[in-house]
Amino acid sequence: MNSINDIWASIMEVLAQKLTPTSINTWFTDCTPIDLRDGTLVIHTPTEFKRGILQQRFADVIKEALKELFSCDFELDILAGDELDDYVSDDATDQNALPEMDDYTFDNFIVGKCNEFAYAAAQGVVKSPGSKVYNPLFIYGNSGLGKTHLLCAIGTAIHENQPEAKIAFIKGEEFTNQMVRSIKEGTADEFRQKYRGVDLFLVDDIQFIAGKEATQEEFFHTFNSIYEAGHQIVITSDRPPIDMLRLDDRLRTRFEGGLMADVQPPDVETRMAIIRNKAGHLGMNLSDDIVSYIAQKLTSNVRQIEGVINRLTAFREITGEAISRDMVDSAIGVVIRDGVYVPTPETIIAETARYYQVTPEEIQGISRQKNIATARHITAYLIRNLTNLSLPMIGTFLHRDHATVLSSVRKIEGSIKTDKDLSATIRDITSNINSRQR
Ligand code: ADP
Ligand code: MG
Numbered sequence: 001m002n003s004i005n006d007i008w009a010s011i012m013e014v015l016a017q018k019l020t021p022t023s024i025n026t027w028f029t030d031c032t033p034i035d036l037r038d039g040t041l042v043i044h045t046p047t048e049f050k051r052g053i054l055q056q057r058f059a060d061v062i063k064e065a066l067k068e069l070f071s072c073d074f075e076l077d078i079l080a081g082d083e084l085d086d087y088v089s090d091d092a093t094d095q096n097a098l099p100e101m102d103d104y105t106f107d108n109f110i111v112g113k114c115n116e117f118a119y120a121a122a123q124g125v126v127k128s129p130g131s132k133v134y135n136p137l138f139i140y141g142n143s144g145l146g147k148t149h150l151l152c153a154i155g156t157a158i159h160e161n162q163p164e165a166k167i168a169f170i171k172g173e174e175f176t177n178q179m180v181r182s183i184k185e186g187t188a189d190e191f192r193q194k195y196r197g198v199d200l201f202l203v204d205d206i207q208f209i210a211g212k213e214a215t216q217e218e219f220f221h222t223f224n225s226i227y228e229a230g231h232q233i234v235i236t237s238d239r240p241p242i243d244m245l246r247l248d249d250r251l252r253t254r255f256e257g258g259l260m261a262d263v264q265p266p267d268v269e270t271r272m273a274i275i276r277n278k279a280g281h282l283g284m285n286l287s288d289d290i291v292s293y294i295a296q297k298l299t300s301n302v303r304q305i306e307g308v309i310n311r312l313t314a315f316r317e318i319t320g321e322a323i324s325r326d327m328v329d330s331a332i333g334v335v336i337r338d339g340v341y342v343p344t345p346e347t348i349i350a351e352t353a354r355y356y357q358v359t360p361e362e363i364q365g366i367s368r369q370k371n372i373a374t375a376r377h378i379t380a381y382l383i384r385n386l387t388n389l390s391l392p393m394i395g396t397f398l399h400r401d402h403a404t405v406l407s408s409v410r411k412i413e414g415s416i417k418t419d420k421d422l423s424a425t426i427r428d429i430t431s432n433i434n435s436r437q438r
Helices: 004-018 020-028 048-070 081-086 116-127 147-161 170-182 187-198 213-228 248-257 268-281 288-297 302-319 327-334 343-355 359-366 370-386 391-399 404-416 420-436
Strands: 034-039 040-045 075-080 137-138 168-172 201-205 233-239 261-262
Touching: 004 020, 004 034, 004 048, 034 233, 040 137, 048 147, 048 168, 048 170, 048 201, 048 327, 075 081, 116 137, 116 233, 116 261, 137 147, 137 370, 147 168, 147 201, 168 170, 168 187, 168 302, 170 187, 170 201, 170 343, 187 213, 187 404, 201 213, 213 233, 213 248, 248 391, 261 327, 268 288, 268 302, 288 327, 288 370, 302 327, 343 359, 343 370, 343 420, 359 370, 359 391, 370 391, 391 404, 404 420
Parallel strands: 040 075, 137 233, 137 261, 168 201, 201 233
Antiparallel strands: 034 040
């Protein structure tokens, strides 16, 4: 295995085991491997929209696949559109490829009282993008209730209606990262231009830009130029603007100036419909009793419902038996404690590192640099609070003894009471960790 194409073929084999054929078709068929060097895999996708989706939904699986193949960590760099010209000049790509049906469409979104307004608003945007009524559309609600699903459905539908429309999809946090990187690399002007000229700007999890001064400033100008050009902006957040304590007032006013739509946890009928739909999708026919049993047990998060259905499918494949209530209980037990997912220490370390833009190794290492030390204390605190691991066990993940772990936990517990920024940061990281759970 030596050429980049061979490597990519092997990655695709690994991905084929983890993703649905539709996902592969939609997002990877027009994806081209470009380069693998200095621990970074560079790939290219035709549109900014697809880059956003690849980054948001598939970057981690691709990195895992690389790790399976090479047993070491790689970075992933995704080029979009004509950025490829910097690498090669003659490799033509189809800019106007229509995406096929993907997992996140309006068709497979189950509508109930809990989300009918957000669903209708999202469809309104597709019908008349840029219309004053829906601009910006701000969708908010807790994790796992379909915000990203609706955002992607809007992007896919508009792309189908207007293949030439320039669509950008980006996570709030990634906007920050790209901006910081562009400043470091002296490409701030290009970064600025990149988003200001789009027809549809889809921003997922905007809450992560709150409290970051330079990012909010840049976002404000981006927002204004897209809005003033009469183009459409859709934003999601885990809370309404009024509850984003560290959000600039001028952004808050902008966000509240369009249409706000919330998504609520699904009622029992909607949950049953979602369970039937997901199970059907996986070729599994559940009895009414089992459907309503799952619907009674899992009440607050569709992502959890999906996780359990996936696990039940695996059970059935392994045992060949019909699904029983016991199987449901154990499927739930594997992933949930007191109604919430239990994240792994690795996820907690990775998410805290990402938030502070340091590496997991730095968190486990000995540097006393301020942001690394803070990230380390927060990691200890979060592992302590989100898992039921003992102090010595936590120590093994952080390469520390139990007393040092305890002192980190205490330090954060002490500061969190008075330090509003710290508690908001911890809430942001926790919500990142939760949105990684599947
Ligand atoms: P959020 O962005 O609000 O955290 P997501 O959009 O990522 O949530 O949804 C989590 C998972 O649940 C996704 O796989 C999504 O397809 C599914 N989901 C959420 N709401 C619905 C719904 N109403 N119908 C079908 N699937 C849903
Ligand atoms: Mg989301």
